[in-house]
Amino acid sequence: MTPTDRQESRSGGQALRTALVEAAESLRRAGVHSPRVDAEFLAAHVLGVERLRLALISMMTPEQLGEYRKLVARRAERVPLQHLTGAAAMGEIDLAVGPGVFVPRPETELLFAWALAHLEAAGHEHPPVVVDLCTGSGALALAIAHARPDAEVHAVELDSVAMGWAERNAETRAADGDTPITLHRGDVTDPGILSALNGRADVVISNPPYIPTGVVLDPEVAEHDPHLALFAGADGLDVIRPMIATIARLLRTDGVTAIEHDDSNGSQVVTLLTTHGGFTAVIEHPDLAGKPRFVAARRIN
Ligand SMILES: C[S@@+](CC[C@H](N)C(=O)[O-])C[C@H]1O[C@@H](n2cnc3c(N)ncnc32)[C@H](O)[C@@H]1O
Structure with a gap:
């Protein structure tokens, strides 16, 4: 078990990289054209950081994960990314x-x-x-x-x-x-x-x-x-x-x-x-x- 995995199981949150992989796969299955990029933009929106700063973050809290999964599900319904981030x-x-x-x-x-x-x-x-x-x-x-x-x-x-x-x-x-x-x-x-x-x-x-x-x-x-x-x-x-x-x-x-x-x-x-x-x-x-x-x-x- 890696330190991030141990943190994951203790907190009920999830490693950001795992959340991103899951989200990108769900968006890919829904036919979204740029699944990984959109998964990253949505994560950055939930975490309140620039997309390029995601590399500095290792975990999502349970609340962040819940919000993220809701947004990913909406994006999988092909709601535009910009309607979800608002900008x-x-x-x-x-x-x-x-x-x-x-x-x-x-x-x-x-x-x-x-x-x-x-x-x-x-x-x-x-x-x-x-x-x-x-x-x-x-x-x-x-x-x-x-x-x-x-x-x-x-x-x-x-x-x-x-x-x-x-x-x-x-x-x-x-x-x-x-x-x-x-x-x-x-x-x-x-x-x-x-x-x-x-x-x-x-x-x-x-x-x-x-x-x-x-x-x-x-x-x-x-x-x-x-x-x-x-x-x-x-x-x-x-x-x-x-x-x-x-x-x-x-x-x-x-x-x-x-x-x-x-x-x-x-x-x-x-x-x-x-x-x-x-x-x-x-x-x-x-x-x-x-x-x-x-x-x-x-x-x-
Ligand atoms: C393709 S969108 C472009 C909006 C903006 N220029 C942009 O690049 O994001 C075209 C816009 O023209 C507006 N529109 C359509 N027919 C129009 C008309 N005859 N006179 C003025 N605006 C019109 C639409 O409501 C829409 O907001």
Whole structure:
């Protein structure tokens, strides 16, 4: 019997490494894509430490073990990891997420990094105006406001429940000292939306709904992300197509935009921006797996 095993039998707790192995196996059997990583994130959440610090902990108390097993069972039912921990990351910040709001995805970090790099390179003489269309939890808008306190950031969301999450996240970030953002409830395809910003935006970014109707999704997505956040008609372009006129109206000359899209329709988004006639430098950006992920463009005239 190892010292940890002896401690285990005395306390009614369990060695962390044993709990992790059991949890990962249960998640693997449930079809979770990254069972070990998720088992570690849930353990870190229960123990109140960063995931990378788990190596410093040997035991779970009986209470921690009970809580951990409950969370692992929920994850095995394919509840999203972020709904169980209550948080998702974008850039340097964490967003509160849960039922009724889209969970920000790691691939959207590329869009965020592109926007930051542009703001850095452009070196605007005025405070840059940044607009996030379809903001969900407020992820992109709030991550920009955190990284660029000089920016005037606006964000638009249609759904009232998602808007509630964005408002709570915005309050948390402002209480932590970030520059407050302005949230607007509305439809990004409405020709009158944000008319006070016409011709004033330096950067417009958007991760809109873009999945073609009928695509089969993992249970975490299909059963927990709101459908309004996911689907956009038969070709996935029902929001992007009309939103391009909004983007063109908001951007100043030489202002830039980037729109995330389904990997099946990168070339269609390029075509939509090109045929609009008000954009140049229309460029497709692939993700780390080489799949088309977002299209960027610059406003002319
Ligand atoms: C894919 S989610 C992205 C959320 C956030 N940008 C992110 O990356 O985490 C798309 C969001 O757009 C919102 N939405 C859908 N149609 C919209 C519309 N026509 N106008 C404004 N928001 C819309 C949905 O409610 C959802 O919150």
